[in-house]
Structures are given as structure tokens and as C-alpha cells.
Amino acid sequence: MGWDGILFLFAVVMSAILLFTMIIMFSDLECDYINPIDLCNKLNAFVLPETIAHGILWLAFLLNGSWIALLINTPLLAWNVNKIVNNRHMYDATEIFRTLPKHKEESFAKLGFYLLCFFYYLYRMIIGLLDTK
Amino acid sequence: MRIKFQSSIAGSPMANCPPSYQRCTFNAIPNTTQLLSKCKIPLALVTSPFRHLLPGDEPVPVIQPEQIVRCRRCRTYINPWVQFVEQGTRWKCNLCYVVNEVPSFFDWDPETRQPRDRMKRVELTHSVIDFIAPQEYMVRPPQPVVFFFVIDVSYNAIQSGMVATAAKAILSALDSIPNSDSRTKVGIMTVDSTLHFYNLNAQASEPQMLVVADLEDVYLPLPEDLLVLLSESRGIIESLLGRIGDMFKGTQNVQNALGPALKSAYKLLSPIGGKIIVLQATLPTLHDGALKAREDSKLLGTPKEATLLQPASGFYKALAVDCSRAQVSVDLFAFSPQYTDIATLSGLAKYTGGSTYYYPGFNAARPEDALKFANELTHFLGRPLLLEAVLRVRASRGIRLTAFHGNFFLRSTDLLALPNVNPDNAYAIEMTLEENLSTSLACFQSAVLCTASSGERRIRVVTLAVPTTGNLQDCFLSTDQSALAVLLAKKAVERSLSSKIEDARDAIVHKLTDIMGAYKQNFTTSGQAVQLLLPENLKLLPLLILGLLKHSAFRATGTIPSDMRAHVLGLQYVFPLEFAITNIHPRFWALHNIDIQGDNNGEVVFPPTLNLTSAKLERHGLYLLETGMEIFLWVGRAVPQEVCSLLFDKPSYDQIPTGKVILPALQNAYSQKVNGLINKIRHIRLLMFTSYPHLYIVKEDGDQSLRMWFLSHLIEDRIEQAYSYPQWLGHLRDQMAKVSSG
Numbered sequence: 001m002g003w004d005g006i007l008f009l010f011a012v013v014m015s016a017i018l019l020f021t022m023i024i025m026f027s028d029l030e031c032d033y034i035n036p037i038d039l040c041n042k043l044n045a046f047v048l049p050e051t052i053a054h055g056i057l058w059l060a061f062l063l064n065g066s067w068i069a070l071l072i073n074t075p076l077l078a079w080n081v082n083k084i085v086n087n088r089h090m091y092d093a094t095e096i097f098r099t100l101p102k103h104k105e106e107s108f109a110k111l112g113f114y115l116l117c118f119f120y121y122l123y124r125m126i127i128g129l130l131d132t133k
Numbered sequence: 134m135r136i137k138f139q140s141s142i143a144g145s146p147m148a149n150c151p152p153s154y155q156r157c158t159f160n161a162i163p164n165t166t167q168l169l170s171k172c173k174i175p176l177a178l179v180t181s182p183f184r185h186l187l188p189g190d191e192p193v194p195v196i197q198p199e200q201i202v203r204c205r206r207c208r209t210y211i212n213p214w215v216q217f218v219e220q221g222t223r224w225k226c227n228l229c230y231v232v233n234e235v236p237s238f239f240d241w242d243p244e245t246r247q248p249r250d251r252m253k254r255v256e257l258t259h260s261v262i263d264f265i266a267p268q269e270y271m272v273r274p275p276q277p278v279v280f281f282f283v284i285d286v287s288y289n290a291i292q293s294g295m296v297a298t299a300a301k302a303i304l305s306a307l308d309s310i311p312n313s314d315s316r317t318k319v320g321i322m323t324v325d326s327t328l329h330f331y332n333l334n335a336q337a338s339e340p341q342m343l344v345v346a347d348l349e350d351v352y353l354p355l356p357e358d359l360l361v362l363l364s365e366s367r368g369i370i371e372s373l374l375g376r377i378g379d380m381f382k383g384t385q386n387v388q389n390a391l392g393p394a395l396k397s398a399y400k401l402l403s404p405i406g407g408k409i410i411v412l413q414a415t416l417p418t419l420h421d422g423a424l425k426a427r428e429d430s431k432l433l434g435t436p437k438e439a440t441l442l443q444p445a446s447g448f449y450k451a452l453a454v455d456c457s458r459a460q461v462s463v464d465l466f467a468f469s470p471q472y473t474d475i476a477t478l479s480g481l482a483k484y485t486g487g488s489t490y491y492y493p494g495f496n497a498a499r500p501e502d503a504l505k506f507a508n509e510l511t512h513f514l515g516r517p518l519l520l521e522a523v524l525r526v527r528a529s530r531g532i533r534l535t536a537f538h539g540n541f542f543l544r545s546t547d548l549l550a551l552p553n554v555n556p557d558n559a560y561a562i563e564m565t566l567e568e569n570l571s572t573s574l575a576c577f578q579s580a581v582l583c584t585a586s587s588g589e590r591r592i593r594v595v596t597l598a599v600p601t602t603g604n605l606q607d608c609f610l611s612t613d614q615s616a617l618a619v620l621l622a623k624k625a626v627e628r629s630l631s632s633k634i635e636d637a638r639d640a641i642v643h644k645l646t647d648i649m650g651a652y653k654q655n656f657t658t659s660g661q662a663v664q665l666l667l668p669e670n671l672k673l674l675p676l677l678i679l680g681l682l683k684h685s686a687f688r689a690t691g692t693i694p695s696d697m698r699a700h701v702l703g704l705q706y707v708f709p710l711e712f713a714i715t716n717i718h719p720r721f722w723a724l725h726n727i728d729i730q731g732d733n734n735g736e737v738v739f740p741p742t743l744n745l746t747s748a749k750l751e752r753h754g755l756y757l758l759e760t761g762m763e764i765f766l767w768v769g770r771a772v773p774q775e776v777c778s779l780l781f782d783k784p785s786y787d788q789i790p791t792g793k794v795i796l797p798a799l800q801n802a803y804s805q806k807v808n809g810l811i812n813k814i815r816h817i818r819l820l821m822f823t824s825y826p827h828l829y830i831v832k833e834d835g836d837q838s839l840r841m842w843f844l845s846h847l848i849e850d851r852i853e854q855a856y857s858y859p860q861w862l863g864h865l866r867d868q869m870a871k872v873s874s875g
Contacts, residue, residue, distance in 0.1 A: 032545045037454055093454050094484055097543050098536070 008069075008121045011057045012114055018046055019111045026104050029096070040091040047089050051080045069120070076113065135160060136574070136600050141213040145258035147191075148213035150597040152613075154261055155180040155579060156710060157599050158620060160611035164570040164601040172608045173651040175644075176566070177620045178526065181559035181709045182261075182579045182595045183519060185820050193593070196255045197265040199238045201592070206231045209527050210264075211256050212596035214576050221251075227576045227598070228529050260597070266582065266590040275584040276460065276520055277316035279407025281360065281398055286381040287325040287389045290414035294497025295468045295506075297378035299412050302510040304374045309515030311586035312363055319370060320360035320401065323377065326388035326419060328397060331373055334358040335366040340373040342380075348390050348420045351397040359401055389415040392422025392448055395463070395481075399456055406460030406521055408487075408553050413478070414468045414495075422448040428472040433698075434691025439633040441695040442702070444477040453484035457542040460521040462487045462553035466510070468495035469696075476699035483703065486541045486551040486558070488823070491700040501793045501827055508815075508825040516823070519554035519591070522583030526562050529575045536563040538623040540707050554583055557822045559709040561623045570601050609652055610668050618677040619713045621645075625687060626706045638687055645678045649865065650872040665866050679861050680717040680745075680848040688845075690853055704762075712822050715761045719846050721745050724766075724807060725755040725776065737813040746849040746858070752833070755780075757807075758846055759814050764826045765843045766796075770833040779803045791835045793827050 022043060028034045058077050061070040083089040091103075141148035158177045163169045169176060186192065202211040204226035216225045223232045239251040255262055282303065290296050310317060323329040328348070332341040332355060343354040353359060363370070391413060398409050416424050424445055432438050444450060456463055464487040467473045479489045490509060497503045524541070525548050526534060534547050539560035541549040549560065581593045602608060621641050628637040649667060657666050667674065685693055686701040693701075708716060720742050727740045743749045743756075750756065755776060756767040772786055781789045782797050798808050811828060818824045831843040844850065849858035856864060 030546060032548075035458075035544055037458055092450075094450065094542065097546060 006125065007060070008057065009118070009125060011053055012118045012121055014053065015050060016111065016114045016118065018050055019107055019114065022046075023104070023107050023111065026100065026107065029100070036093040036096045040093045040096060043091050047091070051084065051089070054080065066124070069117075069124070072117065072120070076110070136598055141257075141598070142215055142217065143213060143252040143254075143257045145213065147259045147261075148598075150260040150595060153184060153190075153709075153711065154182060155577065155595050155597045156613055156616045157577065157597060158613055158616045159608060160599060160613055161602040161607045162570070162575045162599050163566075163605070163608045164603050166566045166569060168603065168605060168608065169566050171651060171655070172605060173644075173647040174608070174612055174617065175620060176532075176564045177616070178528075178562045178564065178577050178579075178597070179559055179616050179619055179710050180526070180562065180579050180595065181556075182524065182581050182593050183554050183556045184559075184709060185516065185556040187817060187820055193261050193263050194255050194259055195263040195265065195591075198254075198256070199243070200236055201264050201266070202233075202236060202256065204229060204231055205233055207527060209578055210580060210592070210594045210596075212576070212578060212594065213257050213260055214574060214596060214598040215257075227572075227574060228527055228578065230530060230572070261593070261595050264592040264594065266592050270582055270592065271590050275588045275590050276406045277314070277318060277588065278311050278518055278520065278586050279318045279320075279360065279402060279405055280310065280514070281320045281402055281407060281409050282322065283391075283394050283398055283409060283411045284321065284323045284377070285325070285389055285391070285411075285413045285415055286323045286329075286377075286384065286386075287415045288384055288387045289469060289471075290412075291378075291381050291384055293414060293468060293470070293495050294503070295412065295414050295495060296381065298497045298503050298506055299466075299510065300374045300377045302507040303514065304371060305507075306511045306514040307363070307367065307370070309511070310363065311515075311518050313586065314588045315362070315364045316588065317363045317586075318360045318405070318407070319363045319366075321370070321373060321377075322359075322394060322398060323381070324390055324394040325381075325384065325386040326390060328390065328394050330354050330359050330397075332358045333361040333366045333369050333373065335361065335369060337369060340369050340376075345397070348393040351393045351400065353397060353401055387415065388418045389413070390419040391417035393420050395449075395452055396421065399452065399459070399461060402461045403456075403459035406552060407462075408518075409456070409461060409463045410466070411463060411481070412466045412468075413473065416469075416471070416473055422446055422452075424474045424477055426472045427474070428695055430691075430694075433693065433695065434689065436633050436635055438695065438698070439629070442476050442630060442634075442699050444480050445474060446477055449477055450480040450484060453481050454542060456481075457485050457544075457550050457552055460552045461485065462551075462555075464488050464490075464513070466490045466492070466506075468492045468506075470494050472694075473696055475696045475703070479699060479703045483540050483706075484542050486553060486555055488540070488555055488557060488707070489700060489703055490823075491696070493697065499793065501795055504795070505825045505827055508819065509823050512819050512825075513823050516556060518586040519581075519583040520552070520586070522551040522554045522581050524549040524551060524560070524579060524581045527578045527580070528564060529570065529572070529577075531566055531568045531570045532564050532575065532577075533567045534562055535565050537561070538563075538627060538706060551581075551583075554581065555707075557709065558707040559619075559713075561620050563620070563624075573601055575599050575601050605655055609656070610670060612668075612671055614671050614674045614677065615710060615714050618674065618681065618717065619708070619710050621678070622681055622684075622686075622705050622708075622713060622717065625681070626702050629687065629702055634687055635689070638682055638689065641678060641681060641687075645675065646865065646868045648674075649869055653869055653872050665862055665869060675862060675865060676848070676858065677714070677717055679856065679858060683845065683848050683852065683855050684717055685845075688853075689855070709821065712761050712818075715759070718848065719745065719758050719760040721749070721756065721758045721847075722810075723749070723754060724757050724810075725751075725753065725769075725772070727806065737809045739810060739813075744849055745847045747844060747847050750833075757810065758843065759818075759826065760846060761818055761822065762824055762826055764811060764814060764828045765846070766828060766830045767843060768830060768832050776803070780807060786832070789830060789832060791830050791832050791839060794830050796828060 138146050138148045156179050207229040209228045214227045242249045328345040330343045462485040463481040482489045544550040577597045579595045585591050625637040686705050722740045752769045752771040754769040758765040851857035
């Protein structure tokens with residue numbers, strides 16, 4: 001569980017960093033430090049990688065048999081898949097101002113979720129390390 | 134209820150903003166958030182800061198003061214509704230209430246060393262002014278006017294005569310293209326399955342065509358000479374335009390590569406900015422932006438119709454956003470006997486602040502079609518142009534701007550990027566109260582920073598002052614029903630495109646019943662429950678809403694092709710206020726009993742308008758109906774024989790032509806009067822919206838579809854499944870019965 005735990009921890013830390021960046025960029029947009037076209041170009045580069053990384057994480061949980069972690073992450077996976085299927089996952093420069101409050105809420109919710117996951121994985125990793133000793 | 138101009142700082146009559154420039158849905162704004170939510174009327178502004186001046190309009194004063202005075206905190210321009218405090222040494226901003234210094238040149242002219250009367254200053258006496266902006270307002274030297282034509286020369290385009298008519302119209306308009314500083318640049322490109330560029334170097338004896346067949350990786354074949362100075366290369370351009378019709382005569386090429394053409398046009402124009410004018414007669418078929426004929430008449434009238442109104446390809450929208458960034462705007466002229474996917478292509482104009490012009494079934498062999506296109510294109514090219522503009526609306530503290538409607542790109546939370554300002558377009562801005570308003574006057578200021586076609590950097594400032602009130606009755610009694618109807622129309626367009634047309638219709642009706650319910654709840658007693666009560670100024674609101682529900686943009690019907698539907702929705706989104714009202718509630722006159730002697734000194738006098746109902750149609754009557762986009766002449770079955778000969782030059786009713794016609798200009802007083810009315814309508818509509826309405830003659834027993842089209846504009850009548858006006862009022866009464874009185 002130890003090495004797995006490190007991997008998972010790494011994935012979650014990356015996601016959290018990404019989200020922080022997104023949140024900072026949204027507030028930059030509101031304060032007019034960045035224009036919507038540049039914002040969308042920057043953020044769109046990370047949307048799919050984040051989803052794929054989360055998908056890989058979920059698969060890793062499945063293969064590893066960590067059922068609790070799997071259960072926790074399944075709603076988020078379903079949410080991401082739903083967005084991709086409806087083609088709403090990319091940011092659109094013409095609509096960004098209209099949908100900005102929604103995007104910000106979503107980012108904060110994800111951040112909170114990842115933070116909780118982080119502590120759970122940390123706990124599991126420590127337990128795993130203690131077990132092997 | 135309008136604020137007295139005497140209470141403005143200089144007491145000048147021009148301090149009141151003319152409603153044609155900027156209008157608020159309220160003429161007395163509720164000053165608390167609860168009051169605003171209680172009356173259920175949306176707070177919004179409909180503004181067209183650069184509307185084209187109609188004959189009789191005052192020109193906008195242009196000034197170049199020593200310094201442009203602005204509030205130091207909110208950057209509002211000084212306007213007639215500020216207040217002087219501390220014995221006139223400082224001024225208080227009417228939007229953020231911060232006190233600013235009054236500069237010395239307000240009272241003392243440094244050049245002539247004479248004292249000045251500050252109250253005579255144009256900034257303090259006029260609500261609509263133009264400043265000439267100094268260098269701080271420029272990020273780069275002002276750009277010249279640039280026109281780049283992208284002309285479709287595929288089979289459809291040549292066969293319908295579009296190319297020949299366009300070439301002729303552009304040729305005759307070359308003199309009226311704004312070119313006062315001789316920096317104007319023009320370029321032409323033709324497109325079918327390959328891209329054709331033209332070397333327009335003034336030194337050459339004739340234009341040279343360069344064909345680019347590589348559509349994957351578009352490149353410009355020449356570094357210069359594709360876009361040339363109009364004044365220098367005038368001769369070459371004229372020679373090219375004269376030959377373009379013949380060059381492609383007899384072409385059998387049915388393909389069109391609009392996507393690559395636009396990409397290369399964008400490449401050409403992006404260093405400078407300018408206007409791309411697309412004349413398209415075929416569905417783009419090759420490479421980027423290729424579109425399929427996806428029209429499915431089975432889906433029309435069903436909820437699935439909304440899928441046909443969504444863009445099929447994201448290419449045009451993405452290109453439009455890139456263009457907007459490079460200060461390039463795109464205008465689309467679409468002609469096609471078949472499906473042209475206006476829903477996707479109009480994205481080009483929508484996000485770059487341009488316009489879409491649609492000529493379904495265009496055929497240059499019909500003189501009416503050629504005349505309409507030539508008139509509209511000539512006016513379009515010759516009208517005054519403003520470039521690389523941004524529009525920002527500021528409002529008094531406590532008012533927050535929430536949504537924007539119109540053709541533009543939103544570059545920041547409240548900054549509208551308009552690469553080319555379109556004088557035909559209006560913008561609607563929805564607002565809400567964040568906190569209670571503390572003063573008695575709420576002000577709205579629209580400022581457009583732009584480059585004039587003469588190369589000067591200008592700022593147009595339009596200031597509107599509206600009193601606030603704490604009295605709910607005042608709020609209702611001062612509501613502007615036209616502004617309200619137009620705002621609801623624009624919101625409905627947005628809803629139609631983001632979800633479904635049914636949802637848009639439901640939302641409109643819901644809003645109307647909300648407003649009427651709020652009035653009933655607050656101002657009626659239970660004994661009046663059976664009557665439908667509305668204040669005097671909102672009496673026409675149900676009729677306007679009925680007209681909106683029956684409008685071809687929102688009507689529940691399966692007979693409107695999706696190209697037409699997409700086009701009309703796009704138009705409603707940008708219509709200026711007076712035009713929108715005429716389009717929703719057409720003007721209707723009886724011509725058979727007009728007073729011919731009524732015209733004094735050549736002034737055209739219109740007869741009184743009639744209610745829009747077929748009850749007014751008499752069998753011997755002759756009627757004129759105009760919607761702004763079309764003009765209908767209804768001929769009753771029993772129209773007297775002398776009218777046939779006087780007006781139509783035909784011996785009897787049976788021989789009067791139907792459909793699109795040009796009315797002959799005969800030498801008798803009756804014909805002159807009617808033609809005078811029609812020409813006056815066309816003149817005004819061309820100035821207001823670059824619209825040269827076709828004249829359709831509809832005979833009472835003539836073509837069924839033409840008759841149905843005419844009758845569909847009589848909004849007080851029942852048509853298909855929609856209510857008649859009395860039935861509609863009955864329906865509203867039923868809805869109101871569910872609302873309890875206060």
C-alpha cells in the first residue's frame with residue numbers, strides 16, 4: 001500500500017495545484033489582468049489531462065481493490081464523463097463571463113473534494129507504511 | 134415621466150438624453166432592492182450610441198477640450214448631471230459620489246486670456262457628445278479603413294447574378310467609401326474550390342490573379358499588393374470589378390472553400406484590422422468549416438428544431454473570436470436558393486460586431502432583387518465607419534450590470550469589443566440593484582472609444598439620468614413598455630439559442646403575467662378581480678408581447694425554414710428600439726381613402742395607422758403594411774377600376790401582378806402619393822438598419838402562401854394555433870384570476 005499511496009498522493013497534489021491555478025486565473029479574469037481568449041486557451045490545455053489523470057487514478061483503485069477510495073471517486077468520474085459526453089468540458093471565450101460564477105463554484109467544490117481525498121490518502125499511506133514495518 | 138432638464142447642472146434642454154440613443158426600462162427607478170423585486174419589471178438599458186442620424190436629427194457636437202475631465206475613481210466622463218460643490222471649485226461625480234477637482238480651464242481660457250462661462254461648456258450642456266481623444270487613449274496609431282471582399286464565385290453565385298450585381302454595386306460605391314484621409318485600403322478575393330488573390334499594384338496595367346490551391350496550409354501568395362490604397366490603385370480595382378463577372382462566367386465549379394478563405398483573409402488583415410465582407414451563395418464544402426446540408430423539415434415546429442439553430446461547427450465562432458482580437462470584423466451577405474446554414478455562419482458576424490444580410494432565393498434577373506441588394510450594399514459601404522472600438526457602460530453606485538445582449542465580444546466583465554462599430558445595432562444591458570440607491574438620480578453612461586474613419590481617435594459619451602423613487606406606483610407608472618418589450622425580445626433570442634424556442638415563449642409569457650400579477654397584487658382591491666388592470670403606460674404591453682409571440686422568430690410553426698428562423702433571431706438580437714417595435718407591431722395604413730392633397734411643400738404625410746386586424750380589410754380597399762424588413766400592398770377584390778389604372782397601370786384587378794414588384798411611377802397624383810410613402814419608408818429604413826424593404830403586392834384572392842404571410846402580420850387576429858387579441862386578453866385574465874389581489 002505504501003508505494004501506491006505515494007502515487008495516489010502525488011496525483012491528488014497535482015490536481016489540487018491545477019485547481020488552485022484555475023481559481024487564481026478566474027479571479028485574474030474578473031480583475032481584468034487576463035483576457036478571456038488567453039484564459040480559455042490556457043485552461044483548456046489542462047481540462048482533458050486532469051480528467052484522464054483522475055480516470056487513471058480511479059482505475060488504479062479498482063485494480064488495487066481499494067473499494068472505499070473507489071466509491072468516493074466514482075461520483076467525480078461520472079460528473080467528468082457527463083461533461084465530456086455533452087461537450088461542455090471546454091471553456092468557451094464567448095460564454096465565459098456568463099458562466100463564470102458556475103465555473104468558480106465547480107472549482108471550489110472540486111478543490112474541497114481533493115483536499116478531503118488528500119487527507120484520506122495520507123492516512124491510508126501512513127497505515128500502509130506502518131503495516132509493512 | 135422624465136426628469137426636468139432644468140435640474141441638470143447647466144439647465145440646458147440638451148441635457149436630457151434623446152430616447153433614440155439610450156433608454157431605460159424604468160423612467161423612475163425603484164431605489165431599494167425589495168421594491169425592484171416586488172414590481173417584477175427587469176431593470177435594463179437599451180442603447181445604440183452610434184445610431185445613424187436620420188433627417189431632422191441634431192448632429193452630435195465634437196469637442197477637443199484642453200483635458201478630458203473624468204472622475205478619479207470610477208473614470209466617468211463629466212456630464213450634465215454632476216454637481217458643483219464647495220463654491221464651484223470641485224465637482225461631485227453622479228455615479229460614484231466622489232468629489233473631484235474642477236480644472237482651471239473651465240473658468241479661464243488660457244489662449245485668449247479671458248474668463249469663460251463654464252455653464253456654456255458642451256460637456257455640461259449636452260448628453261451626447263464626441264471627444265477627440267489624445268494619445269493616452271491609443272494603444273497603437275489609429276488604423277485606416279480597410280475593406281476586404283471575399284466573393285463566392287461558385288456556380289450558384291454566378292448563375293444567380295450575385296457576382297455581377299455585387300461587382301457593379303461595389304464599383305459605384307467606391308466614391309462613397311470613407312476615404313477622407315486617403316489611407317483607405319481595399320482588397321478582393323474570390324473563392325470557389327480554390328482561393329484566388331488579386332495583385333492590385335497600381336503600377337501594373339491590369340490586375341493579376343494568383344490562385345492558391347493548397348487549402349490545408351493557407352498562405353498569402355504576395356507580401357503586399359493584395360491589400361492596396363484605394364486612392365492609388367483606383368483604376369486597377371475598377372478594371373478588376375468590371376471583369377469579375379465575366380471571368381467566371383460559365384463556371385461549373387460547385388465547391389466553396391470559405392473556411393480557408395477566411396483564414397487567409399484574417400492573416401492578411403490581422404496586422405491592421407478592418408472589415409471582411411463575405412458575399413456567399415453556397416454552403417462551404419471544403420476543408421475547415423465545411424458544412425453539411427442538415428436542414429430537416431420534419432424537425433421544424435418541434436422541440437428538436439433547436440438543434441438546427443445551434444452552430445454545426447465551432448470553426449466560425451473560434452475564427453470570429455480571433456478576428457475580434459485583431460480588430461477585424463466580418464459581415465456576411467448570404468444569397469442562396471438552398472440551405473446556407475445561417476445558424477453557423479452568422480457566428481462570424483455575431484462575435485465581431487458585424488451584421489448578417491440574407492437574400493433567400495436571390496436572382497439578379499429580377500430587378501427587385503438586384504435593386505434591393507444594390508441599395509443595401511451601397512449604403513453599407515458608404516455609411517460613416519468607426520473602427521477598433523470598445524464600449525463600456527457605467528451606472529450609479531448600487532447598480533450592477535449582469536448581462537449584455539447584442540453582437541460583440543465581451544473582452545472583460547463589462548467591456549464590449551467592437552472591431553467595427555455598426556450604427557445599425559443596439560445593445561441591451563440587464564442590470565440589478567446590489568444595494569439600495571441613496572440619491573434621487575440614477576445615471577447611466579455609455580462611452581465608446583473608437584477611431585473615426587478620418588483617423589481621429591474619438592470617444593462618444595452618452596449620459597442618461599433617471600430619477601429614483603421609493604413609491605411602487607411611480608415605478609409602474611413610469612415603465613417604458615417599448616424598452617421592456619425589446620428587452621424581452623432579446624432575452625428570448627438568447628433563450629431560444631441556448632435551450633428551445635418553446636422555452637423562450639414560455640419565459641416571455643411568464644414574465645408578462647408576473648408583471649401584471651405584481652401590479653394586481655399591489656394596486657387593486659378584490660372587487661376588481663374580473664377586470665384586467667394595467668397602468669396607462671403599459672396598456673400596449675400585452676399587444677406587443679402578443680406580436681412577439683407571433684413573430685416569425687418565436688412563432689410555434691413548422692413552416693419557417695431554419696435559415697430564415699436563425700436569421701430573424703439574429704436580427705431581433707440587434708434591432709434598434711424603434712425598428713424592433715415596428716417589426717413586432719407593423720404599421721398598417723388604408724390607402725384607398727387617403728387625402729392626396731395632404732402634402733405641403735413636398736413633405737410626405739402618412740395617413741393615420743390602423744389596428745392590425747383583418748376586420749379593417751374592406752373588399753374595395755387598398756392597404757399598406759410595413760414591418761421594416763418588408764412592405765405589403767394588399768389589394769381588395771372589389772378595388773375600383775380607376776385605382777387599378779392610376780396606381781398599377783393595369784385595366785382591371787385581375788391583371789395586377791402579385792408578389793415582389795416594382796410599383797410603376799406614374800404621372801398622376803395618387804401614384805405619386807403612394808410612391809412617395811413607399812420611398813419615404815425605404816429611405817428611413819435604409820438609414821435605420823440598412824434595410825431596403827421589398828414591396829409585395831398581395832391580392833385578396835391571389836396566392837395562398839403570400840396571403841397567409843400578409844395575414845400573419847395582423848397580430849390581433851387568430852392564426853394557426855395562436856390567440857387572437859381578445860382571446861389573449863381572456864387568457865391573461867384567467868391567469869390573473871389565480872393571483873390574489875392585495
